[in-house]
Amino acid sequence: MIKRLLAGLLCVLVALPASAAFDIAQLMGDLARHKGGRAKFVEKKYLAILDKPVVSTGEMTYTAPDRLEKRTLTPKVETLLLDKDILSIERDKQKLSINLANQPEALAFVDSIRGTLSGNRAALEKNYALHLAGNADKWVLTLLPSDQKIASMVQRITVTGNKNQVRIIEYLQADGDRSVLNIDPVDPGNGK
């Protein structure tokens, strides 16, 4: 009995690193191995002033580690490109470029997406406290801003995913408005 218990305990001890290994480090490692891919997205913004959410759809292309293109097709065509620290928005023939190095708050915001996609734990922990729940097949990573300036814009960011694929990013803004970005990979095989 005791022998079996000990053996069982041993088994648990041996098995523990394997099952409990799904911690932030492992998630980050998995995400870092994701070299990019194409996905469709649906984004819903729930705003207090509007009775219905604003829905936009389009395509996203991510190339590790720091290039992200978000092409919105509805309701208005708009291209948002994040290349290293340059964020450019093109809409109605108007083009706007922002160097994020100049805008620490915006950079922290952008880093929440970029850090998650590229599995850059250091970048994430610079501005957020991280909490992980779930397992490798279905995980939920919660980012809580540690900096007062960022907290005045966003209360909480929740990223949901399976394996190394980010599926949902939810922003809860300081004023209670929130947006939910659903990501649907076009070529899931690309992820591994």
Place this chain on the structure above:
Amino acid sequence: MTRPAGRALALWLLAMLAGAVIVWNSRFSADMSFFLPAKPSAEQQVLVDQLKEGVVSRLLMVAIAGGDAAGRAAASRELRARLEKLPEFVSIQNGETGSMNAERDFLFAHRYLLSPAVTPERFTVDGLRQAVADSIDLLASPAGMMLKPLLPRDPTGELVELIGGLNAGAQPNARDGVWASRDGERAMLLIQTAALGSDTDGQERAIGLVHGQFAEAAPGGKLSLQLSGPGLFAVKSRATIKSEVSQLSTLSTVAIVAVLFFVYRSLRLMTLGLLPVVSGALAGVVAVSLAYGTVFGITVGFGSALIGEAVDYSIYYFVQSGRLGVDHWRARFWPTIRLGVLTSACGFGALLFSGFPGLAQLGLYSLSGVVVAALVTRFILPPLAGANLDMRDLSHIGPRLKRGIAVLQGLRWPILLLALAAAAVLTVNRDHLWHPNLSALSTVSAADGAADQALRADISAPDARYMAVITAPDRESALQAAERAGQKLDRLIADGVIGGYDSPARFLPSAAMQASRRASLPPAAELQARLHTALADSSLASSKLGGFVDDVEATRRQGQLNRDSLNGTALALVVDSLLVQRPAGWSVLLPLRPPVGKTESDAGVDIAIEPVRTALAGSGALFVDMKNEFDTLYNDYLHEATLLSLAGFVAIVGLLAVTLRSPRRLGRLLLPLLLSVVLVIAGLHLAGQQLHLLHLIGMLLIVAVGSNYALFFDDASQAARGFEDFDDATLVSMAVANLTTAIGFGTLALSKVPVLHAVGVTVGPGAILALLLSACFVGRKGGA
């Protein structure tokens, strides 16, 4: 002293005194008006106005380097706070957040009078539905983040419309909340002075204040300040010209005095010899001052060359008349000297007709200087010097010079071959000889120019290259014209021909436009009803838009915006710089921005001129490409200088032809001069000098000055069987006079001012060559 001598001296003294009084009261200037056209075209007038008083001419770019980013940002804030209190500055920008709040508030408060989207259609049921739907769509985008808090009061998105038209292009980099260079290592500020660009004193004071305030704002010496801009260039160039005028004149005077003393070995003769020079230099300044009102520093700097040229006449007089006496000199040599003076006068006189004010002044200055020096030599010097000159006999040098001439004459063929080769070099390279633009004449050093370029790129400072200009009798019609031109420009933006434009009407619409926009706004009850219908199916409930209805109603009751409404915002400055009152009426400036390139680095796209001209045709707006105007201006100058040089040359040839009455003598006299020109220009080209229009003028002056020596040889050849029989004293006087002329022009070659340098390096060697080659090719009486 004899009675005629006393009278002559008294007259001369009186003239000199009067001259000194005029010079004392003259206005001297070392600014860029030296280069600006005397009779500008309408386009050139825009250029001139912009250079003298345009906003860009009043911008100073400042960089703070050293220390760490936080220290630089703190110094930037402190410097801005200090400078803002001083009346010498109208605006100090360093990118501090909050510094644009007043402007944003103004735009928001008056959005229904300012927004170009405000039309009666926009406030119909359909218009409102569409505008609100667009705003909601915009909320889907990150670009809508700014709009969200404003939506209840601005559901039609007028502020977005307003800001969309502003310069959303290049913004400087930022570190620690203030502007920084692209690499982040320097904090950047953009300062606009109250002093006009043409007010060099004011610019100098402003620059001094920036440096002084910075020293107090950032003590300890860890941080350093770099500053550039048109004002600094003006101040520096004035300092260069000022210091050079005295340095070069002193240098040339000392060298010439040394030569004279070495030759005369007599203090009295040396002093007397300088008399015509001083008179000529004074006369030059007096003539320019009386004719133009303002004397350019560069003109006075030309004095060192004038000294070298004007001293020749007294050298001729002393050396040549020493043995023969003054009466013989007058009879024997004066006609030749007089002809030489006349040819020089033809050369300098040609410049008088130049539309390039600097050149015309140089011409008048030299012309009057040379003529007065010759007249003083002829009429004042002899009675003053008296009959007994006590001139040392220099004839013993003559035989040595003649041996030199013999050697030179043996070199005729090699020299001709060399000149042929030089001509070939010039012909082959004829397309690369000339510097293509006006910057060739600028006193800005390459290092300063590069520092300016670097600062400009780091701060994305406007260069204001393209501009549409409208003139109108009063402010209201000027603004209306700006609005009409703006509509045409909007179409060009849509077509991608231009990237954008600035207009005073954007912040201060014409009264008519304000009235029409106000008339587009429905009364509160009507607006409420229309909103209700329009937004029946919208996710934005009309009941949440009370603020909007109130704001529209407030605008309906509010008075006109006028220039004073803008006070307290930076927009006042923008409007004042784009809407300018001139003596003849009002001028509107619409700076145009080139279209944004496909890539980030591709910012240097040029605007296609013709489509803009076509679009603006009939609107009364004049489209000006400043760079093009500069190039055209320079090409006009160059073209004109070519014509004037040719005219001067033709005048000299004509004068000589009439006087000599012998084509053979004329040819023999001109050959060495033309060879000198060819050899000097080829030499300059091979030495790597890019030629500009002052080299061209230099070519004319080689002929004008060199003909003096050629004339003496011609005269001597008529009197003697061969050069062996030439008068020794005449040869010596020519050698000394040539040396002083070469010293005078040669000193200019040391100048850092391109205008003076070019004349120096051309005429200095050219004068010596003209003498040597004239000796080389001098003929014999009646023979070849």
